[in-house]
Amino acid sequence: MILFRYLTREVLLTMSAVAGILLLVIMGSRFIRYFSDAAEGDIPVTILGSLMVFHLPGFMELILPLSFFLGILLAYGQLYMNSEITVMVACGMSPTRLLRVTLLPASVVAVLVGLCSLWLTPAGALQTEAVLEEQRSRLDVSVLAPGRFQDFGGGRTAYISSFSSDGTEMQEVLVHEQAASGADVTHDYVTRAGSGYQETSMETGSRFLVLKDGERYGITPGKQAAERLTFERYTLRLGLSRNRQELDSLEYASTNALWNDTDPRAKAQFQWRVGLPLMVFILALLAQPLSRVNPRQGRFAKLLPAVFLYVAYLSLLLAAVDAIGSGALPVAIGVWPVHILFLGLGGLLLWRSQRKGMR
Structure with missing residues (x-):
């Protein structure tokens, strides 16, 4: 033993x-x-x-x-x-x-x-x-780093200058959305806003990026013309939560x-x-x-x-x-x-x- x-x-x-x-x-x-x-x-x-x-x-x-x-x-x-x-x-x-x-x-x-x-x-x-x-599958403000351009999939790139003191609101937001290949819409959109935050719909589970006080530009590569839209509040849908069963x-x-x-x-x-x-x-x-x-x-x-x-x-x-x-x-x-x-x-x-x- x-x-x-x-x-x-x-x-x-x-x-x-x-x-x-x-x-x-x-x-x-x-x-x-x-x-x-x-x-x-x-x-x-x-x-x-x-x-x-x-x-x-x-x-x-x-x-x-x-x-x-x-x-x-x-x-x-x-x-x-x-x-x-x-x-x-x-x-x-x-x-x-x-x-x-x-x-x-x-x-x-x-x-x-x-x-x-x-x-x-x-x-x-x-x-x-x-x-x-x-x-x-979602854009979460917790992964954003101020002062950097970051890719979130789906052809989206975001930039923020800073967060609010509680970390829930973004200041000086810039979002670039690139048109998907083969899509009917050929515009690239650039959205600039003074501030923004993320919210989730309790009914559908969809996530949205809510932007306030800004401008949205639609640009077609190769053309000089551009669409311009000013807004007090603009909402971008980010997507649905995915099920683990998938x-x-x-x-x-x-x-x-x-x-x-x-x-x-x-x-x-x-x-x-x-x-x-x-x-x-x-x-x-x-x-x-x-x-x-x-x-x-x-x-x-x-x-x-x-x-x-x-x-x-x-x-x-x-x-x-x-x-x-x-x-x-x-x-x-x-x-x-x-x-x-x-x-x-x-x-x-x-x-x-x-x-x-x-x-």
């Missing part, structure tokens, strides 16, 4: 350190991208935290298997370096028994990966896309919905989600014999080949998922040959390790 707790602690501590570093790098990269979008006015800064939380399960379902794989390699490699494995062998520890010890933390990691892949990741992806879609991509579908769907793309997505927890056990089987190193080589001697092996495993899984979705690979075969291939490879490596002994 003491030996079991010691090995489990070493593996989990190393895995946590590796997972923390990988998560920091990946989430940092995504945060920089979202922060850049916020600086350009595409999304409000207030939703950055929510977006990162929604993305967390999707990161963890890929980071945890790799972290556990590297955790076993580094932890057991250090045991070989310190000759602790030699002591365990003298006490009767065999590769099979060491594998049984490794499978319990692997079960914990597999449960966490399964929780992410089967439930949390699709739910988080749906929430993320719903938030971004809502921002794309987001019907398989990436956002629940696992139960994928199980009941007969579409090959849905089956491919289902097999991908189910295969990730299974991948944890196969990686544990591969990592144990790969962690066996000569003290003169150092514990990082087999780290690079192991990473290449993991990349090959993941790449083949993704290729199989694409082949199933395109119809090139039957659903009945699915991604399981890839798992069986690496399971067989792990069994072969473990058998060779047992044959040579754990010296």
Whole structure:
């Protein structure tokens, strides 16, 4: 029991350190991208935290298997370096028994990966896309930055000089509306107003930009004539809120919905989600014999080949998922040959390790 707790602690501590570093790098990269979008006015800064939380399960379902794989390699490699494995062998520890010890933390990691892949990741992806879609479908004064021209989709560009003290009213507003290609109306409209604010119709859910005390010009490119309209109050309709039910991509579908769907793309997505927890056990089987190193080589001697092996495993899984979705690979075969291939490879490596002994 003491030996079991010691090995489990070493593996989990190393895995946590590796997972923390990988998560920091990946989430940092995504945060920089979202922060850049916020600086350009595409999304409000207030939703950055929510977006990162929604993305967390999707990161963890890929980071945890790799972290556990590297955790076993580094932890057991250090045991070989310190000759602790030699002591365990003298006490009767065999590769099979060491594998049984490794499978319990692997079960914990597999449960966490399964929780992410089967439930949390699709739910988080749906929430993320719903938030971004809502921002794309409406003009929200919270994303406007004074003194900058900002694009809001639909051929609209807006500029404001400042906000009021409470942040609800815009001062010195300029809105440019470009005619859509193929539209009957070929005018470009430029609207200038002394102030403006956004309001939402409670009955229809439509959003409007209300401008006060300004002028509106209709300009046709290539012509010198222009239309001019002065107004005390002018309302621009910005659009309707979109329903989350419109987001019907398989990436956002629940696992139960994928199980009941007969579409090959849905089956491919289902097999991908189910295969990730299974991948944890196969990686544990591969990592144990790969962690066996000569003290003169150092514990990082087999780290690079192991990473290449993991990349090959993941790449083949993704290729199989694409082949199933395109119809090139039957659903009945699915991604399981890839798992069986690496399971067989792990069994072969473990058998060779047992044959040579754990010296």
